[in-house]
Amino acid sequence: MSYLKINGANIYFEEHGNGSDTIVFSHGLLWSGDMFRDQVRVLKDRYRCITYDHRGQGRSEVTRSGYDIESLYEDALALIEALGCAPCHFVGLSMGGFVGLRLAIRRPDMLKSLTLIESSAEPETPETARRYRMLNIVARWIGLRVVAGRVMEIMFGPKFLNDPERAGLRHEWQERLVANHRLGITRAVSGVITRQGLAGQLDQIQTPTLIIVGDQDVATVPAEAREMHASIPNSELVIIPDAGHTSSVEEPQAVSAAMLDFLNRQAG
Numbered sequence: 001m002s003y004l005k006i007n008g009a010n011i012y013f014e015e016h017g018n019g020s021d022t023i024v025f026s027h028g029l030l031w032s033g034d035m036f037r038d039q040v041r042v043l044k045d046r047y048r049c050i051t052y053d054h055r056g057q058g059r060s061e062v063t064r065s066g067y068d069i070e071s072l073y074e075d076a077l078a079l080i081e082a083l084g085c086a087p088c089h090f091v092g093l094s095m096g097g098f099v100g101l102r103l104a105i106r107r108p109d110m111l112k113s114l115t116l117i118e119s120s121a122e123p124e125t126p127e128t129a130r131r132y133r134m135l136n137i138v139a140r141w142i143g144l145r146v147v148a149g150r151v152m153e154i155m156f157g158p159k160f161l162n163d164p165e166r167a168g169l170r171h172e173w174q175e176r177l178v179a180n181h182r183l184g185i186t187r188a189v190s191g192v193i194t195r196q197g198l199a200g201q202l203d204q205i206q207t208p209t210l211i212i213v214g215d216q217d218v219a220t221v222p223a224e225a226r227e228m229h230a231s232i233p234n235s236e237l238v239i240i241p242d243a244g245h246t247s248s249v250e251e252p253q254a255v256s257a258a259m260l261d262f263l264n265r266q267a268g
Helices: 033-043 069-082 095-106 126-141 144-155 158-162 164-178 182-193 199-204 222-231 252-267
Strands: 002-006 009-016 022-026 048-052 088-093 111-117 209-214 235-240
Touching: 002 069, 009 033, 009 069, 022 033, 022 069, 022 095, 033 048, 033 088, 033 252, 069 088, 069 095, 069 182, 088 095, 088 252, 095 111, 095 182, 095 199, 111 252, 126 144, 126 182, 144 164, 158 164, 199 222, 209 222, 209 252, 222 235, 235 252
Parallel strands: 022 048, 022 088, 088 111, 111 209, 209 235
Antiparallel strands: 002 009, 009 048
């Protein structure tokens, strides 16, 4: 188990592979770097792969503050510098993508490429923010298990949720959800809800960018991915069939194949 002290927090990370280029994976809300385990398995033979857990999630420290997206951007920047990764290929899913967009706009020198999975440049809508705040209140004061069923419907698509052959995998990820630290996760949710949008700055991104979205994603819908694709120069869009908001877990082979093709072309 490896930790770095970053901006006052003990941040957990893992390193796999030893290629000349580094991929840094930044996970989505409620999860951890483990959500990229299938992609790391495919890519580690060619790339140095680093996953890390955002503060308050996974195995990283639950801190009193620092959960807003701007602070998470500073955490990612410090981690890349501390591990000597720059310039790296940065992969961000949902919340991790919010971080990746800020890196590409503000510190393009740190990146070779950017992959955005199930992410958005828009702020949370008032309606969605109200719904998430209510779930957050219940999770904080009653418990995550009470809201787990509703949250699973946001995080995963219908195919995954109804596939009898993946009952065990669904159980695993629901238990991961319930195992979150109440304080850490509710603070992280608040950070996502209150984030600022970046849609007006996307044309500043010159880093080669791959945008991946599941066609069943209800949290960051495919229309938002198409808008980013239209606004980011030199970007590519891949829509994953039968995947929801956690496509790296739901359709791992399709996500890994899209990433491998994109990354190999950057090297080429």
